Amino acid sequence: MSPTFDLLTGPRLAWAAGIIIVTAVLRFWQQLHYRRGLVRGLPGPPHSYLFGSLISMGEVISKQPASAAPQTFPLLIKNHFNLGDWFVCDPWPFGPAFLVTFSPEMMNEFTVKQSMPKHPVIHEFMHNFGGKGNLVSSEGPEWKKWRSAFNPGFSAAYLMTLVPSIVDHAVIFSNLMMERAKDNSLFRMESATMNLTVDIIGKVVLDHDLNSQRKPNALVDAFLSQTKWQRIGAQFNPMELIDFRIDIVQAWNTWTMDRYIGGLLDERFSTRSSRDEANTGKRQKYVIDLALESYLKEKAATEGTPPDKVTTLDPTFRTAAISNIKTFLFAGHDTTSGTVSYAYYYLSKHPSALARLRAEHDAVFGPDPTTAPAQLKATPHLLSKLDYTTAVIKECLRLQPPASTVRIGSPSFALHDPATGAPIRTADLMLWPVDVGLHRSPANWKSDPSLFSPERFLPTNPDCEAGNPAFAPFSKGPRNCIGQELAMVEARVILALTARGWEFEPAYAELGKLEGDGYGRREARGDAGRTQFGEEAWQVQRGTTKPRGGMPCRLRVREG
Numbered sequence: 001m002s003p004t005f006d007l008l009t010g011p012r013l014a015w016a017a018g019i020i021i022v023t024a025v026l027r028f029w030q031q032l033h034y035r036r037g038l039v040r041g042l043p044g045p046p047h048s049y050l051f052g053s054l055i056s057m058g059e060v061i062s063k064q065p066a067s068a069a070p071q072t073f074p075l076l077i078k079n080h081f082n083l084g085d086w087f088v089c090d091p092w093p094f095g096p097a098f099l100v101t102f103s104p105e106m107m108n109e110f111t112v113k114q115s116m117p118k119h120p121v122i123h124e125f126m127h128n129f130g131g132k133g134n135l136v137s138s139e140g141p142e143w144k145k146w147r148s149a150f151n152p153g154f155s156a157a158y159l160m161t162l163v164p165s166i167v168d169h170a171v172i173f174s175n176l177m178m179e180r181a182k183d184n185s186l187f188r189m190e191s192a193t194m195n196l197t198v199d200i201i202g203k204v205v206l207d208h209d210l211n212s213q214r215k216p217n218a219l220v221d222a223f224l225s226q227t228k229w230q231r232i233g234a235q236f237n238p239m240e241l242i243d244f245r246i247d248i249v250q251a252w253n254t255w256t257m258d259r260y261i262g263g264l265l266d267e268r269f270s271t272r273s274s275r276d277e278a279n280t281g282k283r284q285k286y287v288i289d290l291a292l293e294s295y296l297k298e299k300a301a302t303e304g305t306p307p308d309k310v311t312t313l314d315p316t317f318r319t320a321a322i323s324n325i326k327t328f329l330f331a332g333h334d335t336t337s338g339t340v341s342y343a344y345y346y347l348s349k350h351p352s353a354l355a356r357l358r359a360e361h362d363a364v365f366g367p368d369p370t371t372a373p374a375q376l377k378a379t380p381h382l383l384s385k386l387d388y389t390t391a392v393i394k395e396c397l398r399l400q401p402p403a404s405t406v407r408i409g410s411p412s413f414a415l416h417d418p419a420t421g422a423p424i425r426t427a428d429l430m431l432w433p434v435d436v437g438l439h440r441s442p443a444n445w446k447s448d449p450s451l452f453s454p455e456r457f458l459p460t461n462p463d464c465e466a467g468n469p470a471f472a473p474f475s476k477g478p479r480n481c482i483g484q485e486l487a488m489v490e491a492r493v494i495l496a497l498t499a500r501g502w503e504f505e506p507a508y509a510e511l512g513k514l515e516g517d518g519y520g521r522r523e524a525r526g527d528a529g530r531t532q533f534g535e536e537a538w539q540v541q542r543g544t545t546k547p548r549g550g551m552p553c554r555l556r557v558r559e560g
């Protein structure tokens, strides 16, 4: 390089660097100013121009177990700063400004009366579990098309026809747990229930036996790894901004899942005519068939090709179908496994509730538990007699809800203060009706919401679901959970087949012994002896929220 060249370029480079830095700083301040403006004048925890709500949020979060799930924080922030039913927080630059509400009326304004679009964080989250075109994060006509295609596969009447195969998988689970009870070994209940709910959802979605209760399965492993490497939001864990391994692992998992499901989809497509002949008159409603059916219908409508003449799957359809199948496999097991684990946990701590549950099973199926599977297969409608069992499941969903919706506000959409009716601007705010807060706010419940009391969900209780808009574990409005009936059916079958066989004992003191198989070390270390809302089994974010450490436990064969 010649000296003249250096003389000319040196200052220019310095100038260029200077301009870039000044632009970056200006943009930072501009963003800062804009973001702080979003929440200015609205109620919230103490807030400063420079740090937003980060310091006050940190004050509350730092007192919680390190592994606690983000959705447990807003209620604690409300209590700590004595805030009302709704408030805003601004954790910029670590995350979006959000409006939290614990008021059912306000939640209804943006989920039922008007269903506001999902917040972009849902797209990011679903990117790794669903992908382009998935039902959870898509909007408008694309969402509508898939939702109507899949609805028939989740109707209450159709679900009754699935009960026999749900029972078959639950029997495998029940036998495995009986072995655990006999040797009294230490294990993670949530891992066992996950294997079970994965197998059930594999059947419902793919008409395929993933058989993950008995041996490892590549698809299941990829899903598991995906939940472990999930980002939980930089406002709660800044380290993830610099962890470059995350993207690589996630891309690999996505590739594995897509290949597995793509293979099943192609096979299902090419063998459809033989199945149609075998099932003449009977409509197939497995998710995979509903997807193919909607494709063939569309082909007929747009190109006039009759279904038996369609020989290939369009790449765009194939991608969207795989996204949706992944979404169902993910959303369909991850939430239910935690709920069932919590049911064992709470029942073990509330012997009178457990006794009442068992008495209900004795009354409905007779005193011999071994006859229950055959009875349920023959008469799935026996499930509708399990009022108390249903109430127990709802009570677990109330206290430990696995997920909440998050929506995005807009300049043309105002919410209203439930007390005064005053309008609240929502532009660019993440709107978050946090279930943990809705479900635990005394104002929303007639009997003490801090207590585990399934009785509140019995049909005649004033707190029961029909009368209580604050109970929203499956969200509300058109974007509510398509799988809610299925989840309730599964959980009832599982409890009906297992609650009478063994006693469950949580083993959090022994959590450290279970280290090493990928359930975050953070969940075991440092948090020993702590509780959140009085429970050692606080929620951690793994996919959706799950009981900490996968709910370590030992089982004992029930006596008498």
Ligand code: HEM
Binding pocket: 118, 122, 135, 136, 137, 147, 327, 328, 331, 332, 333, 335, 336, 339, 397, 401, 402, 403, 404, 405, 406, 473, 474, 475, 478, 479, 480, 481, 482, 483, 484, 486, 487
């Ligand atoms: C205890 C079990 C479950 C809970 C607590 C739960 C909760 C939820 C919640 C809160 C939403 C709204 C999400 C959002 O707005 O971002 C949702 C949506 C959804 N859930 Fe579930 N879910 C459960 C079980 C299931 C099952 C078994 C399936 C499977 C088939 C499923 C499939 C879906 C799908 C596909 C959506 C998106 C629906 C749409 O946007 O149209 N869920 N669920």
Ligand SMILES: *[C@@H]1O[C@H](CO)[C@@H](O)[C@H](O)[C@H]1NC(C)=O
Binding pocket: 187, 188, 189, 191, 192, 195, 212, 213, 215, 216, 217, 220
């Ligand atoms: C669930 O299945 C996986 C393999 O698919 C296995 O490693 C794990 O131990 C199982 N969980 C339990 C509690 O049996």
